[in-house]
Amino acid sequence: MSLLLDHLFTDLPPDRAVDTGLFLDSVSHLPAFIDCLGSKVFSLIKSDIIGNITKIRGVYEKDPQRFVTLQQILEAERQDHASEWPKVGATLALMWLKRGLRFIQILLQSLADGEKDENNPNLIRVSITKAYEGSLKRYHGWLVQKIFKAALMAAPYRSDFIKALSKGEEVKEEECLEKVRHFLVNFTATVDAIYDMYTELNAELDYTV
Numbered sequence: 001m002s003l004l005l006d007h008l009f010t011d012l013p014p015d016r017a018v019d020t021g022l023f024l025d026s027v028s029h030l031p032a033f034i035d036c037l038g039s040k041v042f043s044l045i046k047s048d049i050i051g052n053i054t055k056i057r058g059v060y061e062k063d064p065q066r067f068v069t070l071q072q073i074l075e076a077e078r079q080d081h082a083s084e085w086p087k088v089g090a091t092l093a094l095m096w097l098k099r100g101l102r103f104i105q106i107l108l109q110s111l112a113d114g115e116k117d118e119n120n121p122n123l124i125r126v127s128i129t130k131a132y133e134g135s136l137k138r139y140h141g142w143l144v145q146k147i148f149k150a151a152l153m154a155a156p157y158r159s160d161f162i163k164a165l166s167k168g169e170e171v172k173e174e175e176c177l178e179k180v181r182h183f184l185v186n187f188t189a190t191v192d193a194i195y196d197m198y199t200e201l202n203a204e205l206d207y208t209v
């Protein structure tokens with residue numbers, strides 16, 4: 001947890017432009033948390049997210065001066081790959097990455113809000129299902145939805161998940177959730193800004209995998 005608090009997402013400027021370098025630094029700390037979930041089912045998800053980040057970083061590092069903001073990357077790729085865009089390059093990678101980030105955001109918000117399955121308060125399936133329906137489900141065909149159901153069965157208990165988020169520290173649940181709320185402020189603002197950018201640039205696609 002303290003590690004993540006060292007890597008909080010940064011405040012957005014008034015125009016809500018997302019700084020590419022800062023975004024990549026913050027987002028690159030998230031995949032490590034997936035290891036804490038314990039099951040091998042999650043390695044598929046982790047490699048997909050890492051692949052997205054690597055692709056965006058690859059484009060950024062070709063010309064950091066030109067790609068100061070994420071929007072500059074999308075606009076450049078729209079110009080350079082007119083016929084394929086937006087299903088190309090970092091635009092496609094960020095399109096999927098933002099869905100995974102939305103999933104994490106809804107999941108953490110639901111936990112922070114104390115949402116629970118009354119019959120099984122130590123399960124987090126209610127929160128995970130809410131996160132899935134609010135972010136990824138509509139982009140998944142039946143096979144991937146089945147993988148989701150398998151992942152749901154392998155999901156950690158609430159107490160273990162809280163412990164994993166508090167890695168290396170003995171903290172009380174409420175103390176951990178307070179830190180999650182703190183983390184969510186800039187994280188949510190950043191994810192919202194990326195979603196709005198995709199809408200404004202007409203870069204969103206709704207095919208299923």
Ligand code: CIS
Pocket residue numbers: 001004005030033034037044045048049051052053055089092093094096097099100101103104107108128132136144147148151152155156165179180183209
């Ligand atoms: C509790 C965990 C529950 C897990 C539930 C999992 C649900 C999802 C199950 C589905 C598995 C899907 C596997 C991959 C599917 C891909 O096919 C699909 C499409 O991929 C894209 C590529 O990304 O396809 C494109 C072509 O069409 C491109 O190839 C693209 O790649 S590109 O362009 O880069 O080349 N991908 C997806 O559907 C995305 C799946 C993302 C799932 C995200 C789920 C995240 C789960 C994280 C668990 C939460 C752990 C907590 C983590 C962080 C916590 C942060 C802590 C904050 C606390 C802070 C306190 C200070």
